[in-house]
Amino acid sequence: MTLTRSRPYKEKIVGYLGPHGTYSEEVAFCLYQDTRVDFKTYSSIDMAIKAVESKEVAECIVPVENSLEGSVNVTLDILAHETTLYIIKEVIWPVRHNLLVKEKTDSIKVIVSHPQALAQCRRNLRKLYPEAELRTMNSTADAATLVASGLENYAAVGSLGAAGIYDLQVMSRDIQDSSTNCTRFIVLGNHPANPSSQGKYKTSLVCQIDGTRPGSLCEILQEFAKRDVNLTRIESRPARTGLGSYIFFFDLDGSMEESNVRSAVEAVKTKSLWFKSFGSYPLCTLQDNTL
């Protein structure tokens, strides 16, 4: 579905995980509020990313990491194995989950939501509703739609925005397991971000190293450490060639315009069996999500 916002002409189309009422939509609307864009929703994260690769949309916004639940694997795997896209922006978004119902009730038997949202509230939900079955859906908004259809004793975990869109009532607010629950979203495009010396930048890359040799990961980390390049994240994912072989994602403080970052990245590239850079990109600060 293409949403046209009431502006005279559109510069580009931006894709995200729909339907209406997802957290991705909140971020998209906030990030592009001053820009002339059309939006297009996709029913899965991989379809949103592939739409950039095929140039159906110019950019997409996808979640990549949550402070409680960790990596969004599908995003990392497609970036590593199936596209040649760049990260052009990063956004940290505070995620506040709520328990949404059609009509308030003491008897909640099934709680539906996206697996990440259920995981981010798992401990609280077990405490509040120890007997309830947790059932996974494709998105928080899909879960809200299902509950809105009137199934008895069902509740959804989702945003206040979804409650408004699907005419649901809020049984409990802020049910995430930590008050600092945040999700890191990235904007992907076919070209690297414009380099700039202003503001804070990060650089991301993925590589495969010779895992059969003890100490090989250690050698890679030393390339960053000896140049004083701060590693903000290291994440291993399967190389998809069998158990025990991995690829490693690294996020670094700084941009490739800085000589120590560039030199560390080049050294890592030389030492890797396989290497891919997602470029350097600015960190974007948004207002709190009070949508």
Added chain:
Amino acid sequence: MTLTRSRPYKEKIVGYLGPHGTYSEEVAFCLYQDTRVDFKTYSSIDMAIKAVESKEVAECIVPVENSLEGSVNVTLDILAHETTLYIIKEVIWPVRHNLLVKEKTDSIKVIVSHPQALAQCRRNLRKLYPEAELRTMNSTADAATLVASGLENYAAVGSLGAAGIYDLQVMSRDIQDSSTNCTRFIVLGNHPANPSSQGKYKTSLVCQIDGTRPGSLCEILQEFAKRDVNLTRIESRPARTGLGSYIFFFDLDGSMEESNVRSAVEAVKTKSLWFKSFGSYPLCTLQDNTL
């Protein structure tokens, strides 16, 4: 539900993710085929693990890592944050997925399964059924039950065992994205495995290191490398205190009975802000899953 197998007396109860027809069940039946045990199924991995902690069951079998889809986060997070259990055995299980239907049809519109199973077949499913919606369920067996209920144009990703149990037909065999698709299962208990000098052992631990200092992870890795201890896996998970703080899981070749392993683990413990060992445990070899 407690399943009593036809044996004279039972030594213990073993828990796993049900209902009948899950891959966990295949592994459980195979692993304990010569032992006097009762089985109990749980509707989620966290409930199966908690049942060991509360001593409702003596042991449980849970998946911890897949060769295509990576870590099973819920298993790692509960082990790190919510229990004091030990790993007492490891089993590598070849996982072969199949597309199961009530009646054979050319029109498949919705494909249901556990998120891990869908992820392990994502590329093949997109190729075979580009228009189909992929919908997540709590287990592969739950997906098979749903398809068996007779919903039109639905298919499930699951085992041949599930096809037999739920009277489904096999539309396509071996639809996993890699022929080497394996899942690593672990058996958890309240006491460490009996140390033995026979057979291959592994040792697992989790720790939090000072991530604010560049090079701190590198120093930890050096403790293993300089003692020639082979690291078979490193996995980061959120420390659950906010974006950017992580805990690290390490799997090592060898047992704490070996002096170089013991000395490396003790050095890592000293350098960690927080540390927990899951003990040393034998690797178990099973026959191919021809159930």
